Amino acid sequence: MAFLIRTIAVAKSGREIVRDREIGKNELIIGRDPASDIHLPDLTVELQHVKLTDAGQGMIAARALGELPFTVDGESVTEARIDPDAGAQLAVGPALLAVSRDSDAGAAGPVKINIQPAPKDPATGDPEAGFALAKAMPSKRAMAWIGSVAILVLLLSIPVFTHLFRTPVENDPENLEEGAVLFDASWSTGELSMAHHDLEDNCEACHQTAFVSVQDETCLTCHEELDDHAKMDRQLTGMAPVSTGDAIQWDIGQALGKEGPLGCVSCHTEHEGPVKLEASDEQFCSDCHNDMDARLTDVSFGNAGDFGDKHPQFRPKFYDAHFAKEAKRVSLDDNPVEMSGLVFPHDIHVSETGGAARMAMSLSQYGAPLECSDCHEEDNSAPAGFKPVVMEDACEACHSLVSGTAGGAFTSLRHGDVTELMEDLAKVNLGSRSRVVTGRDRPGQYGSGGRYHANFGRPSGSYLAITRALQKGGTCGDCHLRTTTDGRPELVPVNIPDKYLHKGFFNHEAHGEDVAECTDCHAADTSGEATDLLLPDLESCRDCHLGESAVKTEEIVPSSCAMCHGYHTPAAPWRPEDHPKLPGNGPNDNVAAILSSLRR
């Protein structure tokens, strides 16, 4: 068999250069080796790649000599039988070999192999463009689009749309899913305070309407119990002037519907991290109260700036006249006299010697000279921290109202009402009038035990006892003042207020035994009259308490306004320890709370 090899090369001009040669062999080697019958100078071709052999009957057998296969009519094989009459296309490496019978020579003609090198990919574009970094980077435009669209969709559009088209639901910390705005966590400027921690994923609880700032009304849906610090118009007049910058900001803000500088969020700023709610500092109060009289000219209270330097004298509220209907605030500087309607010398009662002391020592319930707490019993739930002094409990052990015996038990005069007292006294008179002894018994029905018996003794018991009891030295007059109302004997009403300090708070518990004795502040041991108002004045508090900036020593306690005053509840200062259930205030402080308190 003979092979006619036709090599087709393409010149640069595009013209085809055709070279023919004939090989009269039955075997033919195709490979990269220059000694091959068909030399294919390409590195993808094996040195000896394919062997073509005459397989008789005009057929050709093709066999791969190395490991690499070759392709026959598009099929990768290592062995194949080729019918040149039918024609076939061999691919060895990049070269294409078309096998056919030379038609010019008829059926016995040589096998023709057309060799065409694979077309080379024409170089595209500017080869030097590869030097630009742009070839190795994603396009700037694509990056810009992806970045900005991602931001506008995820961080703006989704929160806005889910907020606009949500179904508003009532606030429920247990169910944050319903009606929730999506992805708005990315809008939060910082964590909420610990008290509001449950609202962390519930922005719309406070931010209810788009482009409308948080409204006081919204805060009050939960905090309905809070009072205004003062009437709003008074506050607006009395508040410290704000800086020009702040004034402009408030003007613009309020014009756009923001609550003013007295709105809740103006002081209770949120998103400042997981901080505890803490009492305000002195500056917060003194900003307005330091020179408030300049703006609120009709206020009854003085300016205050610092407890050590600038604080008005205390003005307790009590009854300064008998029969007064209303208690009145009087400065301790104005030599106050309390008209409680009682007679009570504290000094005799607290003295460790003398009659009262002896009496107390003889009674089993005291067994010792009287102490303040024998009458003044502490009770934190009471308005001033003490139970009211009740005569029956506190006084009666000594100042007995026992009037006689009946059925083996003592009977007592009832306390508290003159009419009842008169009834009780009448009964006493009936029962135990002293017997008139004349040596003669009255006769018949007039005699003792008879139907017409009557007590003809002195009338002092039945008719004079009430006047005597009410008079000084009498049963009641020991402690009460006598008066006459509409011709009837009466007592001056007792007027003791539940508490004396209404605009501030004094915690007796914090001034316990290890701090001070009662008499250190209340001059009970030298007070001989009930008209003495035994409240300590400002100066005596300053023995220990000075303003916030005072240096703390064993003696001195730096004291800010909030120690005694509250903002929303003037008589009850806000203290974290009073709210153990608030997050961060209880014993289960978490790390965030500890860190936040350290930061402060």
Next chain:
Amino acid sequence: MASVPGTRFSEDEKRRDADHISFLKHRRFRWLWIALLLSVVSILGYALIDQEPRPNGGSWYGYTLGTIGLLLIVWLSLLGIRKRRMTEGSWSLKAWTSAHVYLGLSLIVVGTLHTGFQIGWNVHTLAYALMMIVILSGIWGVYAYAALPKELSANRGTMTGGDMLDRIADIDKKLESAAQPLDRGSCDLVLDVLRQDVFYGGALSRLTNSYPGCATKKALAGISASGSDAEARVHELLTSRAEQLAQMRRYLRIKAMLEVWLFIHIPATIALLAALLAHVISVFYYW
């Protein structure tokens, strides 16, 4: 007076001089001083103005800084539009670029003070972070434009980029024919070399000049210099190819460092504008 030749000459001379002054020194650092003034005033205001309860983007001073910052950012980003239009005079492109650089730097102060140093995982800090990325990439850009072109030409010598490619293509041709007698394994190594794009490697490879998958290096290791003549010849060719590649890659590295900042600066600027919009809208949406 204006027609006095001396005056005319000195004016022209001034203009000619001005044309060759870098944008950084434009008008005796006019914009540097303006930017410094803005920064110092911002810092003083932050330190001296009492902001209750704490410095914050929502105080009046915070809003002021925020507004200045916003206007600056929008104006600075307009450089991309401005540079495509030619004008001259006080708002020449050089003046504009000078202001762009210095006012952009002062944004570090204005923007940071606007945050009140309150940083978190939110859209607001995202805008701040993007702004800082834009500024820092810009600083790199100014440095790169000032320092790297010198290195670039030093590395290139008299060659152009095209020369380097031609030299490699030339070596490749010789390599292909020299490798003809080699066995399959060696041939494959050479084939890998020829098939690998001369610009093979991503941006990181270019910047760090580290090409762990370099076929030329692998072929050098796989084809012994002390084998057959053909092998020795191929090894020799591979060695000179590696040298040429190394030079080209140093060139690529400098060029990448020169250009990379724009790939951060521009997309980050556009993302910043988007984040800024989200920041401003969200702040007032949830006022």
